[in-house]
Amino acid sequence: MWKHSSFGEYEVRSAYNILLKDEALKSPVELRPPHIPADVWQLIWKVKTPHKVNLFVWKLMQDFIPTFLTLKNRGISTRSICPICDEGDESTSHLFLHCAFARACWHGSTLPIHTSDLSNTSLQIWLSNIILNFKQMDQVRMDYLRSVFTFLWTIWNHRNLVIHDGITPNPIEVILTAHTLPCWLKEAYEKKESHDNSHRGNYSAYQNIGGPWDLIVKVAGARTKRPRRTAFAYEATDLQGIVIFLGTASSGASIANAAAQEALVEVVVKAKGLGFCRILFMCSSRRLAQVCNFNYTPSCKVLFVSRAILGYVYSAAKTTTNVPGPSGRARI
Ligand SMILES: [Zn+2]
Structure with a gap:
């Protein structure tokens, strides 16, 4: 017998309302x-x-996530410094928006979020504004909010792995996980809705959306003014991080983006020849990512990342600009 509903039956909604009331009462005023x-x-x-992701965001909005600052304020922990950057109290706003690690993650994501514009904003205010802006949940807005929610959730999980399992903070892992997760979720929900509507479970129309990827490729194009040369480099790894193939070539293109695009084509041909079907590219050109995502099939996606993430692939492209002419192709 559930005394909080009119018919005595347990209802998630009434439990949620009680929880909301309880937590608001328990929370000291200064922590609200x-x-x-x-x-x-x-x-x-x-x-x-x-x-669990919705619940996580709900807790985040209440500031109930056990960051070091929250734990210290409640007398559970003695330290409050961010374990990732060591440069400030680990509040929710710091952890998800202002920490150098969080900023690197958002910067490398395809989401149009600029954390540099949010230096004086709390996470709760920022997130509630985003949610309210998307009151009408059409498909595009739903996709956007799903991406933001899963991004926050992925940052939190990665932070926990850093603290509890001692892994090195790696924005690429967050970016890749957060990028592919919404695709899987979208697919899962569309399958469910398709199943709910038809009761036949015919999912074939949705099987090509999003990940999982079987090849991850870093691509970079570079150009020097004197001598005026362009080149590209790429490195393809599987999901375990094992290098499958890599290459550089000087290019006939006149701009670095076009050189990177040549690399994309070369990689696709090579990858398909080796039997890889689902390729996720990472490149530092937002423009190229936009153009390619328009033209390529769902089995290839181009993810915009910061140049720092491309690391030595960009350096290799730069070095290859010293190789004369498109005919002087060199392999690494
Ligand atoms: Zn930090």
């Missing part, structure tokens, strides 16, 4: 988040992500 419009709490649950 800034005022969040009432609509936000309902809208969080409308975003189609696994329940």
